[in-house]
Amino acid sequence: MHRDIRISKDLLLNLPVHWDGKQSILELKDASFNWQQMEWWSFYFELMCIQRLKDHFQIPGDHFGKAKTACFDFKGEINWDLKAKAIRSDDHRSILNDKAAMDQSVGTCGAHGLIIAMCDVEYNDLDRTFQKWHDELKGGKTKYMLEREQRTSISRYRKTKTDLQEILFLLVTQENRNYLEIHHQGCNSTGKPRPPQYMLNFDSIEYFLVDRLVFS
Numbered sequence: 301m302h303r304d305i306r307i308s309k310d311l312l313l314n315l316p317v318h319w320d321g322k323q324s325i326l327e328l329k330d331a332s333f334n335w336q337q338m339e340w341w342s343f344y345f346e347l348m349c350i351q352r353l354k355d356h357f358q359i360p361g362d363h364f365g366k367a368k369t370a371c372f373d374f375k376g377e378i379n380w381d382l383k384a385k386a387i388r389s390d391d392h393r394s395i396l397n398d399k400a401a402m403d404q405s406v407g408t409c410g411a412h413g414l415i416i417a418m419c420d421v422e423y424n425d426l427d428r429t430f431q432k433w434h435d436e437l438k439g440g441k442t443k444y445m446l447e448r449e450q451r452t453s454i455s456r457y458r459k460t461k462t463d464l465q466e467i468l469f470l471l472v473t474q475e476n477r478n479y480l481e482i483h484h485q486g487c488n489s490t491g492k493p494r495p496p497q498y499m500l501n502f503d504s505i506e507y508f509l510v511d512r513l514v515f516s
Contacts, residue, residue, distance in 0.1 A: 302378075302413075303376065304357075305469045309469075309511065312352060312353075315464060317464040318464075319461065319462040321458070322433065324462075325340050325434065325437070328340060328343060328347060329437070336438050340434075341384060342383070342384035345419075346382045350382075356376075360372060361375030365401045365404070370397065378409040378412060378471075379405045379409060381396065382415050382417075383396070383415070384417040387419065387420055387465060393501050394500045394502070395498075396483075396499060398495050399495065399497055402477075402498055406473060412472040413469070414470040414508070415467060415468070415470075416468045418468060421459040423460060424460045434458065464515050465515060466513060468505070468512050469509070469510050469513075471510050472508060480499065480500060480501075481500070481501055482496050
């Protein structure tokens with residue numbers, strides 16, 4: 301077993317498995333950690349991992365390139381990214397990090413690691429009471445939200461509860477990275493193309509899966 305995985309598994313064994321949305325967001329707020337984000341559950345997983353791994357790993361990990369997203373979450377013998385994925389989703393893919401940065405991480409360290417929380421999520425009711433609570437906590441709707449509502453009347457339902465089912469430990473190497481897909485981000489506000497990112501298709505996960513933690 302890879303040394304980083306062995307240490308991480310031991311440190312993450314006691315993760316809570318039931319995440320209440322309001323309580324989790326308040327914990328994120330207390331930690332000043334991405335508490336305003338709609339996908340709070342993914343950042344809550346990241347925060348819990350960082351709190352447990354910080355005494356044993358370099359946090360954050362290496363930074364390659366100019367993109368802010370090219371800074372990895374932590375580093376042991378190799379760099380690692382933390383992700384969360386809803387298991388009941390029509391989309392079997394997850395967007396990863398900057399492609400050039402991950403390529404450099406693989407080239408420098410020999411592999412790049414992914415720790416992915418597989419979660420069963422619950423959405424809010426038709427009255428969107430959770431969404432309204434979160435908006436009020438943030439002091440009202442953001443400029444981005446107001447502009448988005450002007451473009452479309454469709455608003456995604458918020459995840460209100462999450463149950464952690466398992467954690468997957470994946471390794472991306474020179475040999476298997478061709479099984480990753482490429483996500484093209486389009487252009488930024490200045491019209492300059494954003495750098496492409498890697499994207500994981502979970503239908504091809506057997507090429508990367510090294511170990512897992514299963515929670516009852």
